[in-house]
Amino acid sequence: MSADDRASDLAVPPTPWRQLAETLRDHLRHPGLAIGTGLLALLLLVALFAPWIAPYPPLKTNMSNTLAPMSSAHWLGTDQFGRDVLSRILLGTQVSLQVAFAVVALSLTAGTLIGAIAGFAGGWIERITLVIIDILLAFPGFLFALALVAARGSSLESVIIAVAIAFTPRVAAVMRSVVLTIKPRPFIESSRAIGMSEWRVLWRHVIPNALPPVIVVATVSAATAILAEAGLSFLGLGVQPPTPTWGNIIADGNSLITTNPWISLSAGFCIAIAVIAFNLLGDGLRDTLDPQMKRQTGRGLL
Amino acid sequence: MADRHDRDGHLTRRHLLALAGAAGAGAALPLDFSKVVLAQGAGKTLRVRMGSDISVLDPSHIFQIENQTVCGHVFNGLMKYDQSTNKIVPDLALSHTVSSDGTVYTFKLRPGIAFHKNYGPLTADDVKFSFDRVLDPKGGSKYTGQLAGLVKTEAPAPDTVVLTLDKPASGFMHKLTAFNQGWIVSKKAIEEMGEKAKLNPIGTGPFTFEKWSTGSEVRLAANKAYFEGAPKFDELLLRIIKEETAAAIALEKGEIDIFYALQQPEMIDRLGKAPNIKVLSRDANHTINLVLNTTIKPLDNPLVRRAMAHAMNRKGLIDGFFKGTKGMGHSVLTSSFAEFTDDVPRYEYDPEKAKALLKEAGVTGFKFEITSVGLSPFDRIVVPLAEDLKAVGIEATIKILERGAYTQARNSGNVQSCITGVVGPPDPDSPLVTLYAKKSFPPGLNTARYEGAEDLLAKAAGAKGDTDRAAAYKAVLQKVMADVPVIPLYADKLFLAHTSKVEGLVQNSLFTVFTYPASLKG
Numbered sequence: 001m002s003a004d005d006r007a008s009d010l011a012v013p014p015t016p017w018r019q020l021a022e023t024l025r026d027h028l029r030h031p032g033l034a035i036g037t038g039l040l041a042l043l044l045l046v047a048l049f050a051p052w053i054a055p056y057p058p059l060k061t062n063m064s065n066t067l068a069p070m071s072s073a074h075w076l077g078t079d080q081f082g083r084d085v086l087s088r089i090l091l092g093t094q095v096s097l098q099v100a101f102a103v104v105a106l107s108l109t110a111g112t113l114i115g116a117i118a119g120f121a122g123g124w125i126e127r128i129t130l131v132i133i134d135i136l137l138a139f140p141g142f143l144f145a146l147a148l149v150a151a152r153g154s155s156l157e158s159v160i161i162a163v164a165i166a167f168t169p170r171v172a173a174v175m176r177s178v179v180l181t182i183k184p185r186p187f188i189e190s191s192r193a194i195g196m197s198e199w200r201v202l203w204r205h206v207i208p209n210a211l212p213p214v215i216v217v218a219t220v221s222a223a224t225a226i227l228a229e230a231g232l233s234f235l236g237l238g239v240q241p242p243t244p245t246w247g248n249i250i251a252d253g254n255s256l257i258t259t260n261p262w263i264s265l266s267a268g269f270c271i272a273i274a275v276i277a278f279n280l281l282g283d284g285l286r287d288t289l290d291p292q293m294k295r296q297t298g299r300g301l302l
Numbered sequence: 303m304a305d306r307h308d309r310d311g312h313l314t315r316r317h318l319l320a321l322a323g324a325a326g327a328g329a330a331l332p333l334d335f336s337k338v339v340l341a342q343g344a345g346k347t348l349r350v351r352m353g354s355d356i357s358v359l360d361p362s363h364i365f366q367i368e369n370q371t372v373c374g375h376v377f378n379g380l381m382k383y384d385q386s387t388n389k390i391v392p393d394l395a396l397s398h399t400v401s402s403d404g405t406v407y408t409f410k411l412r413p414g415i416a417f418h419k420n421y422g423p424l425t426a427d428d429v430k431f432s433f434d435r436v437l438d439p440k441g442g443s444k445y446t447g448q449l450a451g452l453v454k455t456e457a458p459a460p461d462t463v464v465l466t467l468d469k470p471a472s473g474f475m476h477k478l479t480a481f482n483q484g485w486i487v488s489k490k491a492i493e494e495m496g497e498k499a500k501l502n503p504i505g506t507g508p509f510t511f512e513k514w515s516t517g518s519e520v521r522l523a524a525n526k527a528y529f530e531g532a533p534k535f536d537e538l539l540l541r542i543i544k545e546e547t548a549a550a551i552a553l554e555k556g557e558i559d560i561f562y563a564l565q566q567p568e569m570i571d572r573l574g575k576a577p578n579i580k581v582l583s584r585d586a587n588h589t590i591n592l593v594l595n596t597t598i599k600p601l602d603n604p605l606v607r608r609a610m611a612h613a614m615n616r617k618g619l620i621d622g623f624f625k626g627t628k629g630m631g632h633s634v635l636t637s638s639f640a641e642f643t644d645d646v647p648r649y650e651y652d653p654e655k656a657k658a659l660l661k662e663a664g665v666t667g668f669k670f671e672i673t674s675v676g677l678s679p680f681d682r683i684v685v686p687l688a689e690d691l692k693a694v695g696i697e698a699t700i701k702i703l704e705r706g707a708y709t710q711a712r713n714s715g716n717v718q719s720c721i722t723g724v725v726g727p728p729d730p731d732s733p734l735v736t737l738y739a740k741k742s743f744p745p746g747l748n749t750a751r752y753e754g755a756e757d758l759l760a761k762a763a764g765a766k767g768d769t770d771r772a773a774a775y776k777a778v779l780q781k782v783m784a785d786v787p788v789i790p791l792y793a794d795k796l797f798l799a800h801t802s803k804v805e806g807l808v809q810n811s812l813f814t815v816f817t818y819p820a821s822l823k824g
Contacts, residue, residue, distance in 0.1 A: 061686040063618030080623050081686045150704060236676040241700050242685050255547055255566045255678070 026288070033284025039277035047093040054087035059242050067260055076266050079252055085263050088244035089270055095245040096226050096274055099160055103225035106164035108218045111171025112207065115214075118172070119179030120202050130176070133169040141166035145228055149237045156239050163228045167221045174217045178210040212289035216282050223278035230271050246271050346535035346822050348804070350560040350815060351549045352542050355517055359503040361485035362436045362443035367563065367725060368540075370481070371814040375522055375538060376418070377487070377505035379480030380409055380429065380463070385808040385816060388638060388728045390475050394424065394486060394506065396461075404470030404766065407478075409463040415529050417488040418510040424486070426457035431489035433465070445483035447741055448731075451763075452477075472765045472774075476729030481812070508533050508818040518542055534806075534821035546678070550799075553579060559804050559822070562815035564797040565679060567625040573799040580802060582809040585638045586794035588733060589631035590680070590723040592672070592687070596787050597751045598718050600665045607786045609659035610670075611649035613694040614687050618651070620792050623683065627797070631790030633779045634724070634733040638811045640768075641730045641775040646783040656694040669697045673717045675708040680721050683791065715749050722747055723794065725813045730775050735759060737788050738778075750787035 028034045046053070055075075062082030070077045076085035118129035136144075145162035152158040182188065183206070191201045226246075232238040233247025234254075241248065246267040253263030356368045361377060364370055382393035392398070396410045415424040433455045436443045451474075454466035467474060478484050491504035503511050508530070509522035522538040541558060543549040550569050553561045554576055564570055564581070574581045594601045594610070601607060620628050629636070633646045660666070670691060672684045681702045691698035703711055712720045724747065726732035735742060738755050742748035758781055762774035782788070798809045807820040 059689065061689040063615055063622030063686055066622040080682070081689075082622060150707075153707070154702070236681060236702060237704075240702060241681070242688065252682075255568055257547070258572065259568055 030284045030288050032280040033288060036277050036280030036282075036284055039273060040281060043093055043097060043274055043277065046090055047097045050090045050094055054084075054090045056084035056087045058083060058087040058091040058244055060084075067256065069260070070262060076262050077260060079249075079260075079263055080256065085249070085266065088249055089246065089267055092244040092246045092249055092267065093270070093274075095156065095239055095243065096229060096271070098156070099163065099229040100222040100225050100274070100278065102160045103164045103167060104218045104222045106160070107167035107171050107221060108214065110164070111168045111218075112175050112211070112214055114168065115172035115175025116179050116202060116207050116210065119176035120183060120198075120206055126176070129172070133173050133176075136166075136169040137173065141224075142228060142231060145232060146235075146237065149232060154232075154237045154240060156243075159229050159232055159238050162232075163225045166228075167218075167225070170221065171214055171217055175210060175214050178213050179206055182206055182209050212285075216286040216289070219278055219282035219285060223275040223282070226271060226274050226278070345537075347537040347539050348535045348560070348817055348820060348822055349539045349541055349558045350562065350817065351552065351558045352520070352540045353544060353546075353549075353563060355542055356514065356520055358500050359511065360500045361432070361482060361487060361503075362441060362445060363500070364482055365444055367813050370812070371562075371816075372511070372520055372522070372540065373485060373503060373505075374480070374507075374814055374816050375509040375818065376503045376507045376511050377480065377485035378507050379484035379486060380478045381475060381484070382480040383727060383810070383812075385810045385819070388811060390479060393480050394429075405467045407465045407467075407474065409465070411461045411463065412529060413461065415506050416527060417491065417506055418504050418525060421488045421491045421504045424488075424506055425460045426463045427460070428489045429463045429486055430455045430457040431492070432486045433483075435487075435492070436483045443483070444745075447735065447739075447746070448477050448483045450741070469764060470766060471763050472771045473729055473731050473763065476727060476731065479727055479729075481727045509538055530818075533818055538817055553799055553801065556801060556803075560798065560800045560807070560815060560817065560820075562796075562798045563813055564799055567623075567627045570627055570797050570799075571625070578802045579799055580804075582798045582800075582807070584796050584809045584811055585629065585636055586725075586796045586813060587636060587638050587728050587811045588723045588725050588813070589634050589636060589790040589793045590683070590721065591631075591634060591737070592719055592789040592791055593722050593737070593747075593750045594719050594787055594789065595715070595717065595750060597715075600663065600668055601670075601718065603663050603665070604785050605659050605663035606665055607789070608649065609656040609663065609694065610691065610696070611786050611789045612652045612659065613656035613696070614690045614789070614791075615651040616791055619683060619686055623679075623686065624792070628795055629793040631793035633783050634737060634788060634790050635730055635775070635779060636793045639728050639730055641772055643772075643776045643779060645776065646779050648783075649786070649789075653690075653694050660694065660696075667695050667697055669699070671699050671701055671718050672721070673701045673703060673708065673711055673719060674721045676702045676704050684721065687791070712747075712749055713745065715744060715751060717749070720749055721791075722749070722788075728811060731763070734762075734775070734778055734782075738782050752782075752785070752787035754785050754787070755781050 060083060065078055065082040066080050068074055068078040074084050074086065076089070079085055114129060118126045144166050148162040149158045188201060188205060191205055229238055229245065230247030230250065233245045234251045236251065238247055239245050249267035250264045253260065257264055352368050352371065354368050356372055357366060358364060358369055359373055361373055364373060378394045380393060380395040381390050383389070384391050394411055394415060396412045398407060398409045400407050411424065411426060416422065417424060433449060433452065435441045436445050437449055437452060439446065451467045451469065451471050452465055453468045456464040458464060486506065488504040492499045495502055501514065508525050508528040510525050512521040512523045514520050519542060520540040524533040524536050526532045543552060546566050546569050549561050550573055552558045553573065570581060573579050594607055596602050617630065620626065620630060632644050632648055635642050672688055674680050674684045684700050688698040688700050711717050724733040724736045736747050738752050739748060739759055740753045740756055743751060755778055758778045762771070762778050765771040765774040796809060796811065796813060798815060800807055803823045805821050805823055807817065810816060
């Protein structure tokens with residue numbers, strides 16, 4: 001390597017892309033994060049291409065081939081309507097991930113805004129918001145979802161709205177407490193001193209700096225959202241049949257657990273995988289986004 | 303190390319204490335039980351699984367098989383169906399005569415029958431009162447229509463009841479059997495208790511109503527003074543276990559003795575193979591039907607309805623899903639009715655014919671929603687049927703509603719279709735009038751809003767003699783199956799499982815269980 005080369009290295013600042021790649025590489029060194037991201041990417045691919053990779057149309061009934069055992073034609077057998085279980089599980093991925101992402105998007109947006117405003121504004125706004133958050137937090141989330149689905153009628157939207165509402169106060173509570181720690185910092189004071197408006201300070205400095213822990217909470221809530229959807233579908237309050245979801249596949253197989261256990265078990269396995277993936281991702285993000293934690297846990301796991 | 307030893311020692315002591323406590327409780331419990339047993343006499347309890355909770359125990363409002371099961375044990379009727387033959391035999395009545403013009407029925411009551419809990423002797427006034435309150439439009443009874451034509455009820459003597467009809471009705475005796483409107487209540491009890499009577503049934507039956515623990519169980523005690531003899535066990539416990547799988551396990555473990563209204567084919571198969579468990583089966587009096595709302599286009603066109611009947615692979619449903627545990631329903635009358643006939647227009651599975659019929663009707667690809675209730679198997683059976691309809695170009699979707707919401711939707715009369723089964727006695731009017739008569743909506747179950755068989759139904763009601771009656775009902779069936787406002791999906795079969803400890807039990811065709819003839823071994 002010549003001195004010239006080294007000089008150019010020093011002269012050219014790293015491009016944003018290179019920086020991103022480096023951060024990514026750095027983050028993926030965390031085993032939990034790497035496994036979580038990998039599993040999730042796999043699930044995402046399955047969800048996106050489910051209609052093409054499914055060996056059979058997942059809604060097609062075949063009453064002359066009901067409850068077929070596992071075979072090379074039907075890897076996971078068929079259900080009581082002769083539908084291919086594997087195809088239904090693959091398509092069920094769509095609903096589960098849809099619920100997870102929609103719930104995260106909704107609760108993250110609403111929770112972040114509510115929490116940030118409450119924490120930043122202080123005073124009576126904060127107190128009122130806090131009381132409402134506490135009431136909602138004290139109310140069991142699943143019960144709330146049940147009530148809302150019963151009132152609105154069961155559909156995918158109902159499930160998403162119900163679970164998102166149940167999670168918003170959680171995100172808001174975390175957001176508020178993080179904002180409280182950021183508010184007294186010198187850079188906020190400086191921003192005010194140079195004449196920035198309150199909204200601008202909130203938007204440009206407070207929220208971006210408070211996001212990392214909130215993102216972790218939201219990721220974990222994605223896992224719980226998948227479980228909630230499965231629970232509601234199992235009770236027949238989720239998505240209307242014949243659309244497959246992991247929850248209603250378990251419900252369908254429930255009465256057959258002694259004779260055809262694979263129907264319920266395979267869907268349960270998928271739920272477990274998705275939940276583990278989101279939890280690993282959440283743990284990994286927590287570790288890597290927090291510089292202090294990174295040293296201790298991230299490397300320690302390796 | 304010493305620390306750990308200490309901790310271990312502590313744990314052991316705690317465990318010992320816990321074990322001792324458990325042993326103490328174990329020793330105490332049987333003692334307690336023996337006291338209870340001694341207090342009650344022989345102390346035999348028959349435990350029956352119910353799939354759902356009870357709601358109303360007033361015979362004029364009953365409408366649910368769990369309520370009917372409880373009331374069947376508490377109340378009697380003037381007449382009753384023989385459990386095994388479905389013949390009408392006297393119950394509270396000693397004898398009866400019918401006037402030559404077929405409109406005046408005179409009943410003599412059995413002497414010496416008393417109501418439960420000291421509500422006094424049964425008199426003709428109670429019988430008159432029971433029918434009057436069903437007939438009273440202010441009472442809001444769901445069974446007023448069943449007693450249509452009964453214009454006068456009289457009690458000329460304490461043991462004599464005279465019922466007068468406006469015109470001869472061939473099936474009137476069916477209405478007076480011990481079921482729903484036919485159950486005789488205590489006038490004194492209803493008048494004294496008012497609203498409370500709905501959950502405190504006072505009857506003359508073999509069991510008295512003792513206690514209802516919401517969501518968990520109903521307890522009935524044997525009526526030692528029952529006029530046909532005291533029951534052979536002391537207490538009837540109806541336990542609510544919603545899940546069939548859980549109920550099957552409870553039966554296998556001997557936690558319950560009887561599991562009636564067994565539905566899932568897998569459970570029937572599993573319990574049939576289990577040792578020490580007997581499974582009884584019998585054709586039910588009802589079919590499960592898809593009711594099409596004939597006021598909503600294009601379902602108003604009989605060609606479309608016939609096309610739908612041809613499009614649905616009902617045989618496949620019975621063989622594939624139900625594994626042969628249901629029968630084919632060619633009309634809403636099953637083979638357990640005396641008026642049964644299979645000489646009706648039939649709709650074999652034929653998608654090509656369905657497409658041709660839709661084409662003939664000039665209908666292409668309409669949206670069709672099947673509304674069903676979130677109870678197994680009714681939330682399941684619609685799945686393959688919707689697929690079948692899609693295969694002939696009908697955009698079928700499914701809407702599963704929770705029980706309350708479903709009843710509301712069905713009662714509104716605005717849904718395109720719903721799933722209805724008329725569970726009732728072997729009285730042909732029970733399904734036919736309920737599903738096809740104009741007077742049965744609103745309120746009622748003719749959510750097809752069908753009016754095409756009014757004159758034929760009237761003719762059947764007025765028929766004299768068995769041959770006439772059979773011919774008249776055949777005409778009704780042929781007409782309604784040609785118009786198909788209601789597509790029978792399958793004829794139900796009833797399955798009841800009991801442990802080998804239970805003896806003498808008879809499976810009826812009513813979807814309920816009547817345990818009076820049963821006894822417990824050991």
